[in-house]
Amino acid sequence: MTALPLKTIARTLHSWQQRLAITISIFVIFFATVWCFTISQSAKLHSDELITSVLQSQPNIKLAQLPKYLTANNSIVAVTNGQKQQQINIRPNVWLNWTGTTKAYQLKDNSQFQVKYLILSGKHIILLVTITCLFWLVALLLAWAVGKNIEHKLYHTERKARRLFQSNRNQNNLKHPDLFEVLNVLLEELAIARTEQNRVDKFIRAQTFLDPDLGIGNRVFFENRLEALLNVEEQVEQGFVIGLRIEELEQLLERNKKAANDMLGQFTQILEQSLKRHPSALLARYSDRDFAILLTNVSVKDIELLCKHLLKALLHVRVPPPLDPESLYHMGVASFRSGDQLTQVLLEADMAIRAAQLQGGINWFMYQEQDKVKTVAMGSLQWRTLLERTLMQNGFILYFQSVMQQSPRQVHHQEVLVRLKDNDGKILKASLFMPMAQKCGLIIQIDKQVVLKLFRLFEQDTSSQARYSINLSQEALLNAEFKQWFINELTQQPKQAQRLIVEISEYAIVEYSEDLTLFLQQLDKLHVSILVDQVGQYVLSSGYIKHHPISYLKLHSSIVRNIQSKSENQLFIRSLQGTCADTSVKIFAFGLETEAEWQTLKQLDLAGAQGQYFNLPEAGLSLSNSH
Template sequence: MKLTRLLTNKLTSFWFISLAAVAFIFLLTALISFAQLTSTFQQQKVTELEAMLVHHFDHDGTSAVLDTWLPPILSAYKVTHLVLKDGKKTLYEYSSGKERSGFVYYEKSLNHHDGLSLSMKLPQPFKMYSFSWYALSVFIVGIGFIAFFVRSGYLWLSTQLQGIEDLAIRSKLILNNEYEQALAEKGHGKPRMINRALTHMLLELDDAQKQRARFDQFIRSNTFLDPETGIGNRLFLKNRLDALSNDRGMMAPGVLFLLEMEDLDLLLQEIGEEQIDEILLQTINDISQILDSQANSIFSRRSYNQFAIVVPQISLKDVEKLAGKLLKVCLNHKLPDGISSADFYHIGAAYFKVGETKEQLLEEAERALRAAQFQGNSGWFMYDKGAVDEEFAKGSVRWRSFLEYALVNRRLVIFSQPVIDSDREIHHMEISSRIRDNQDNLIRATLYIPMAIKCGLTPQFERQVIEAVLFDLLANLNDTTTKYSVNLSLDTLLSRAFIRWLKTTLLEYRHLTPRLIFEINEDIVVHHIEQLAPKLDMIRKMGASLCVDRVGQQVVSTQYIKECHFDFIKLHRSIVRQIHLRQENQLFVRSLIGGLYRTGVQVFAEGVESFEEWQTLKILGVSAGQGSIFSDPVEED
């Protein structure tokens, strides 16, 4: 851009100087011509005077009568001084009495009169003539017209070249992959045909990107969604359960519900497909509304008449309330005449603890479902497994007191886990946290964060995490290059007090801000994009990077990645788990990376646990990975 502007400035300056030079030469030529003409005219007057004197002496021969006719002529010719001599004898002398500062001296011998010589002084030729007001007015008007046309031409040329600069600005934005800004920067580019062509191409590119996002969503939908109901299918449920577990079993407590509609396939033959679809749609909509309040819940279809619901990080007491709500909305549905809801809906629940296997979980849920069916009426059943996690069974009041105590006494412990790129170098460190209780035990985040959300204390905890990163990790003079990523929740991003504090802090520590990466859950971004867009834009303008994690957890369009200008995306562990054995997951990753081509967005993967997974991810184009294969979270000193 600087080069383009420099060239246009040079061109306009050259054009302006050229016209000014032409005007100057024109005026100089006119001045020289004027001086030359006045000098020639004066020469003619001297010659005429000489001829008159020669004629006088040829006919009279004396100088006695010169006083009668010569002075008026000399006055008319503006002669200052004249001397007529015969040898050394002065025959006639004339003086006007008006001395001028500048004069021209002429000395001549009269033709055919030996000894007679004439000498005279005249003013400078151009001083003999003065401009009249009329001539001066014509001159000034001429100069004005020249200046006007030169200025008009300069402005016209500058306008034309400004159009070229507008085209250069759009071209630079396109080369920097800033297509949206280039499309908005229509300007007044000239030639207009090129400007319109750029606009047309950008519109086509924008439409192609949207089509690519829709195609990507189509691939994900056909891979992980049930085509009839639009919720997750059996493969989707398997991936999500794999993501909630590892080799040592489930990583967090929760519940699995299996909801089955009795003899729905036989009912299809009696009442028809249209009424069955209406029953399914009503049931799914009501259940989805209930699950909206349950973070990270999973809703999928296992078979034609069986649905699975997984809710992680929920207490046993809340499981009973949730089961009652699910059964209540099902029983409130209006069924076709002749069909009773008294023995139509059955729910089996299996509460799982940390360390239990997913196979054991599914088996227990199926047994509970059969027990609910054996009871004969619509209802739900869950085997009594005894006491669950003692920490999780704490009451809300005790939890709030404990969390407030942890905040005041700064009992938060920071852990970091490296994100390794394909060259085995650390791209950044992801920060997680735990709480140390009075017995010096560490309470994991999966346990205390849900309770912090219930108590409305999430912004305070995440603020302490950011302060620890800024004041302890980034302030380390021995390490000035490592980047750190911090997770932000929905409650935190919607907190005005937190956003004000974050803006002030990032502004104060702007020299450290480029080493910060803020991660946001994909589900949060997709469902609250209008509310979060200004906050995310503020963070990005402050110099920090943005990352969206848990990508692939939900089946949504990836258009939000470009709209919010994320720098990184992190694949959910359900996509990464055993990806070398799952062609559908590989297809999703290929489609995702292809849709982000030329955007500069890097794709990472979390939950990498085996060499085969990492090799497959690198082949697919994933830039970096995070997981137990590289390192487990390590406590920061």
């Protein structure tokens, strides 16, 4: 294959510059010709009109009297006697002047004459030629400078590409490779490297947070999530841990590991299928023989129904010998709320399992002491009534919490948090009422009302350039009508759009990537920044970072909690930073509570963080009150 160095490409560019210059020159010559023809015709017409006017006003005029009437017009140079060819000069004529001659006119005494008129004076011609030459001189200098700059960049790119191409290859194979082949190979390697980076990132997540045999969360993953729920600002009013322990599984693993894994696979499949009615539920393998289920904001009645359903569903598991199908497993339930201790919740779940074992057979147990019963008081109808009334009264309250950047340490933006008052005047957090709003089909209406509230606050604070992030629910992101409305609102208020950051969960952007592509591109064109939050909550591929116009990532609180003592979480962040290395994406942390966590995040060189360590969410009647 013939080598095609960048020097040849540079020469080709110069050739195209020359062709472009010739084309422009031809166009200029054509334009100048048309212009000259136009002004000559205009000057001729003007002279003819002048002479006709003089002859009509002075029908008996003599040839000798003509100069008297034509002197007032600056464009008339001389009058020529048609018969004697005598010229009467009206004003001096410079040799460089561009002149023309009218047709022959006849007076009443039968004498004929012609008038010489000025089309363009010599000084104007010199000025135009000088300006044209200067223009072309500047244009040629600029073209030369641009060409040299492009040539320099091309040479630099060629050297860099060839060094990179030859660095890990046998130079005897291709001593003079075609440049386009070099670039094509490097681009293919870049695509492979990006794919490999995503694969490695997902592998690290999987190795850190997934059980290798069943593909569900492991103990680290489960405890991270539970610990985060017990500590973060968005409090959980009521949650439950369901522990499921398979008896004598160790013996089966020693005798017949394949049969044991098949049975565990059946357990996993049935548990996942049963939990589909609870989208926020988390299933993990806590140990070789223990499964753990985490649920939030559900009632005791729902837990009772779920446990009874699991007892029936798990009857379909094929139990290999020597395990006893009549006492194969036991379930224990522990309740919790934000502020409880992790060890206490896990201990209570273990005690509940042991209590179920004492009852004999396959059974489940949950402590019912008065101080352990934590119920969500309202039913679905009461929730719907409260939410609909709040919507009608435009009663959702906006709270604000600062997201601080590391260097310099100042507010990067404010996150908008949604609250409402219940019938007793108590302020409820979004983590409590949003799942109920989802069940009632009201979550899109709430998102729309919150957006409008924020925009009205923007209108009251037009002088500020502070930025605010707002969460959009998965339902709103997938609703075509809402997306069209949202884009229209932003289009009508471009200044407000520039102050807005839209937060989308990592699960939504991965699960519905194709559905969100156009919407995210539209937001990017309107200068709305995209923030992906809850990063690390699930084990997902990070390929969306290169596929969508992402500006920021926000780590899930389960990654941040006690990160100073969790090397696996630090490894996850390092891997994520590697994925973002050749992008402008900034990584923030959520749920920061201690100085030790903050110091570790600074060592990891994160862009910033959000949490109780800096401040608690604050209500604000105006944006100025939220800072």
